[in-house]
Amino acid sequence: MSADKLFHLRKDYDATPLLREDMPDDPFLLFKGWFKEAAEKENIEANAMTLATVGYDMVPSARVVLLKQFSNDGFVFFTNYNSKKGRQIEENPNVSLLFFWSISLRQIRIEGTVKKITAEESDEYFYSRPLESQITAALSSQSSPLPDMEEFEQKIMSTLFQTMENASDAVLRPEHWGGYIVEPHSFEFWQGGSNRFHDRFKYIATGGGWDIQRLYP
Template sequence: MTDLFNIRRDFTLKTLDESEVTPDPIIMFERWFNEAVTAETLEPNAMNLATATSDGKPSSRIVLLKQIKPEGFVFFTNYDSRKAVQITENNHCALNFVWHELERQVRIEGIAKKIPEADSDSYFDVRPAKSKLGAWASPQSRIIPDRQYLEQLMADFETRFTGKEISRPENWGGYIVKPDLIEFWQGRKNRLHDRIQYTLADGGWKIERLAP
């Protein structure tokens, strides 16, 4: 069995000082995100989305960030999925980005809200045709009998939309996570990592350093 105690590495690539951060954390995030893209990190827009039921039972999964807006972070999903049901019950959620190649992560807490239908339509229109059909075919988070059942649903919708525009299903669309806390983490030597936290207070952002 692998000795987990001895799986470790030191972080030496970069530093994060208060003098380097921007007053607005969304701008700071965009800067780090663009650096992750330039560094060709694997799936730079992959983020862990954590949600919880009304009584606080959590669950998490990886989703893809699709838009960065001044007010928050946008992703898309099936509105009947487990994550969407939990957001309806309890719209507090958390996001986490990890860019191993840069020894960085960003942790976000906030409130998730549906985006306008027109915005969901705009994104759906530019998706590949197979992805559009997948949105129709998948009863996301539901138990299905086997793979063949799913593939048959896909084939049925391919037939239904042959020669037609593939419209957006009513139960598919976007959410925006409006942050009230964003933490930027930069790995440092000897586990003395840099952690800079933005907290929303009185309409503005308070910037503080956290112990690693």
């Protein structure tokens, strides 16, 4: 197959430039503002973020997960603790998060360490999900080979009917499903600008505060 050259795909960005004096001391505050704008403007899920992990084998792996909560403590997502990402996190808690909002012409890069949230916090989200999602989460061996999709679907449906017949909401959150919180030690805010004059500001935790630097585009 000959190379599909995409050299002509070129878009000029013309967003309002970012100025150093507009950058607040607290990167969480800036995140909150950018997230609010993205949630209003973007036509995809603004809370979809790429999570990159690296295990003992030093081979990075990235996938999209949904941000379900954020505060100055960090960024929370939910998953299967036995999945590939869960295993890599067990081996190495250093992770990276990436948000790309194409309409806003913005990217936010976050690096930090990740840990499990408490069982009570995971319960709160798990039981807020629709019953079918609870059952799928409970029955899925996420990231393992699935030899028979039909059998898996039938298992989900029969568990769903059983649970509904018993008029109970007795799906228990399995211990291997829950939340993680990413505690950032750096943020980079990127705003696309015209003629590739993009603005980049990096926040680095200093232990108590944040250092702010402008980076070359």
